Amino acid sequence: MDDATVLAAGAETIPREAETAGRHRSRWILRRGLFGLFTLLVISILIFFATHVLPGNAAQAILGHTATPARVHQLERQLGLDRSILAQYWTWLSNAVRGHFGSSLAANEPVTTLIGSPLVNTLVLLGLTALIAVPVSLAVGVLAATRQNGPLDAGISAVSITLAALPEFVIGIVLVTLFATQVLKLLPSVALIPPGQDPLSSGTAMILPVATLTLAVIPYLSRLVRGSMIDVLGSEYVTMARLKGLRPRTILVRHVLRNALVPAIQGTALSLAYLLGGVVTIEYLFAYPGLGSALIAAAGERDVPVIQAICLIFAAGYVIFNMIADLLTIYVTPRLRTQ
Amino acid sequence: MTSGLAPVLGEAQRAPGAGFKPVPLWMRILRGSLHLWRVRIGLTLAALVVLLALIGPALAPHSASAFAGIPFAGPSAQAPLGTDALGRDVLSRVLDGGRTVVWMSLAAASFGMVLGTFFALVAGSSRPLVDDAIMRMMDVLLALPVIIFTILFISLLGPKDWLVVLLVGIAHTPQVARTARGVTVEVMQRDFVRAAQALGVARRQILIGEVLPNIITPLAVEFGLRIVWSIAAIAALSFLGYGIQPPAADWGLMINENRTGLATQPWAVIAPVLCIAAFAFAVNLVTEGLARTVAGVDRSTRS
Numbered sequence: 001m002d003d004a005t006v007l008a009a010g011a012e013t014i015p016r017e018a019e020t021a022g023r024h025r026s027r028w029i030l031r032r033g034l035f036g037l038f039t040l041l042v043i044s045i046l047i048f049f050a051t052h053v054l055p056g057n058a059a060q061a062i063l064g065h066t067a068t069p070a071r072v073h074q075l076e077r078q079l080g081l082d083r084s085i086l087a088q089y090w091t092w093l094s095n096a097v098r099g100h101f102g103s104s105l106a107a108n109e110p111v112t113t114l115i116g117s118p119l120v121n122t123l124v125l126l127g128l129t130a131l132i133a134v135p136v137s138l139a140v141g142v143l144a145a146t147r148q149n150g151p152l153d154a155g156i157s158a159v160s161i162t163l164a165a166l167p168e169f170v171i172g173i174v175l176v177t178l179f180a181t182q183v184l185k186l187l188p189s190v191a192l193i194p195p196g197q198d199p200l201s202s203g204t205a206m207i208l209p210v211a212t213l214t215l216a217v218i219p220y221l222s223r224l225v226r227g228s229m230i231d232v233l234g235s236e237y238v239t240m241a242r243l244k245g246l247r248p249r250t251i252l253v254r255h256v257l258r259n260a261l262v263p264a265i266q267g268t269a270l271s272l273a274y275l276l277g278g279v280v281t282i283e284y285l286f287a288y289p290g291l292g293s294a295l296i297a298a299a300g301e302r303d304v305p306v307i308q309a310i311c312l313i314f315a316a317g318y319v320i321f322n323m324i325a326d327l328l329t330i331y332v333t334p335r336l337r338t339q
Numbered sequence: 340m341t342s343g344l345a346p347v348l349g350e351a352q353r354a355p356g357a358g359f360k361p362v363p364l365w366m367r368i369l370r371g372s373l374h375l376w377r378v379r380i381g382l383t384l385a386a387l388v389v390l391l392a393l394i395g396p397a398l399a400p401h402s403a404s405a406f407a408g409i410p411f412a413g414p415s416a417q418a419p420l421g422t423d424a425l426g427r428d429v430l431s432r433v434l435d436g437g438r439t440v441v442w443m444s445l446a447a448a449s450f451g452m453v454l455g456t457f458f459a460l461v462a463g464s465s466r467p468l469v470d471d472a473i474m475r476m477m478d479v480l481l482a483l484p485v486i487i488f489t490i491l492f493i494s495l496l497g498p499k500d501w502l503v504v505l506l507v508g509i510a511h512t513p514q515v516a517r518t519a520r521g522v523t524v525e526v527m528q529r530d531f532v533r534a535a536q537a538l539g540v541a542r543r544q545i546l547i548g549e550v551l552p553n554i555i556t557p558l559a560v561e562f563g564l565r566i567v568w569s570i571a572a573i574a575a576l577s578f579l580g581y582g583i584q585p586p587a588a589d590w591g592l593m594i595n596e597n598r599t600g601l602a603t604q605p606w607a608v609i610a611p612v613l614c615i616a617a618f619a620f621a622v623n624l625v626t627e628g629l630a631r632t633v634a635g636v637d638r639s640t641r642s
Contacts, residue, residue, distance in 0.1 A: 038475075038479070039482050040482075161627055164623060170616055174612065177605060276484050280484075285598075299493075300494075311487055318482045319482055
């Protein structure tokens with residue numbers, strides 16, 4: 001499309017309007033995508049300079065404190081640490097974009113092979129959590145909103161205030177105490193999955209980690225659903241539908257749910273982004289071989305290339321989940337497509 | 340000149356019908372929230388936990404690092420809550436291990452509030468370009484979850500208390516700035532701020548004298564939320580081994596040290612879990628009550 005179309009699109013004809021809406025939308029998506037890339041670029045600078053400017057030399061870390069200065073110098077040259085910091089950043093970034101994060105200092109293996117299966121495991125953990133947390137939160141939020149200020153709503157609110165206050169690992173420890181050690185001995189308290197094995201085939205091992213993350217995220221998501229449900233329930237078109245004498249169930253399904261779902265969709269993607277933080281402690285608690293456990297292990301050994309790669313992946317995950325949230329929102333809200 | 344102006348302009352902030360002695364809005368919200376049971380319970384519980392953390396070390400029957408029996412021994416007269424993984428008295432370590440979580444989470448939340456509010460006030464009162472630049476930088480910072488941001492730096496600089504406080508505070512800054520900027524922009528458009536601007540009052544004085552007092556209630560709610568999140572982050576960091584270092588006693592650390600004995604000596608884990616849970620729950624209750632009161636007052640002044 002050229003400039004003339006843009007000018008013409010101002011005319012108030014319906015197809016033209018739809019056309020501008022489309023243009024606006026794609027321009028908005030493009031801007032959103034560029035901001036996502038910009039975010040990742042800034043984060044990559046932060047991560048790289050944090051790991052290079054701060055005290056603690058990678059060569060020294062590999063060789064230990066007993067190494068001679070000559071040996072340290074030699075290794076620094078091998079690792080390219082004697083080049084300018086900008087040249088090093090450029091090399092690192094251009095490799096990282098192509099998926100090459102260098103070699104692990106501790107394991108002497110390419111970082112990419114080292115974190116490949118943890119990445120899959122973490123995605124499986126997050127995916128299972130979302131699969132359970134989203135429908136449950138929807139049900140809880142709708143229940144609470146339709147019985148607003150009643151005893152059930154108060155009960156749900158009390159439980160979610162408690163759960164929302166607790167750190168994820170505390171929820172995890174309580175679940176382990178209840179279901180794996182003290183009260184019932186039903187489930188394994190660790191989720192050790194051998195490398196290369198599909199976490200889904202490990203049966204009961206996944207139950208407690210997924211349950212913990214689910215319980216951590218339900219308060220936020222269900223509250224979001226409840227809030228938007230209450231907004232919609234109080235709106236004029238719902239009152240109108242009631243006055244028309246439609247059955248409550250029809251109003252709920254056809255008018256309320258459809259509109260209340262919009263924030264829920266965005267909330268789901270945002271809570272996945274939020275869960276990225278919780279995943280670290282939960283994987284550590286259950287010894288689940290995901291990215292969080294890999295980060296803790298790498299941080300303990302000051303394995304800089306692995307730390308850099310994992311931090312960058314977490315940031316990328318956050319950016320991607322947020323973009324999905326925004327995209328879904330503009331596709332389901334017609335009003336927003338033109339803004 | 341400006342100091343004489345402030346009380347006159349301040350009249351605009353007060354709700355009509357407050358009587359002869361106008362009560363500041365935050366005072367009314369504080370009083371209103373104290374009528375709520377959740378706020379009363381929350382304040383009491385939080386005070387108890389802080390008291391336990393402060394005077395606990397003086398009450399401890401044993402030293403936090405002294406051996407009181409065999410590892411993972413059950414409760415006895417010697418050790419009412421049994422012993423931990425190394426045979427130290429659990430009760431003494433619980434009494435001694437609260438200070439760090441309490442002061443570090445309060446300090447981190449306060450630091451994040453100050454930093455976030457500062458950026459918000461500057462952004463909300465600047466040209467759109469500066470405003471956008473500041474807020475976009477805040478958005479960028481959000482991309483690293485608190486725990487990952489902290490681990491990244493701690494793993495390189497070593498675990499130090501003040502560093503954990505600084506990092507958790509910085510990690511909270513974007514969220515605070517988002518909330519505070521929203522309300523700042525709203526207040527900046529009110530008549531009393533316009534009047535002060537027209538009179539040529541300096542920006543800094545408008546921000547401190549006019550805007551800040553008017554955004555104090557949403558900031559108080561945000562502060563409560565930040566404390567809850569800081570407790571979670573700081574306890575989690577200790578649990579992961581990036582906070583308080585052994586042999587010091589700390590609730591988060593104790594959970595990690597003793598979780599292998601959960602089947603034989605659960606008290607060594609349950610006691611610190613209950614303490615952290617009680618503290619976070621109490622602060623969340625108060626925050627929740629405060630938020631409800633603020634929402635209620637907003638509704639009553641608008642309609």
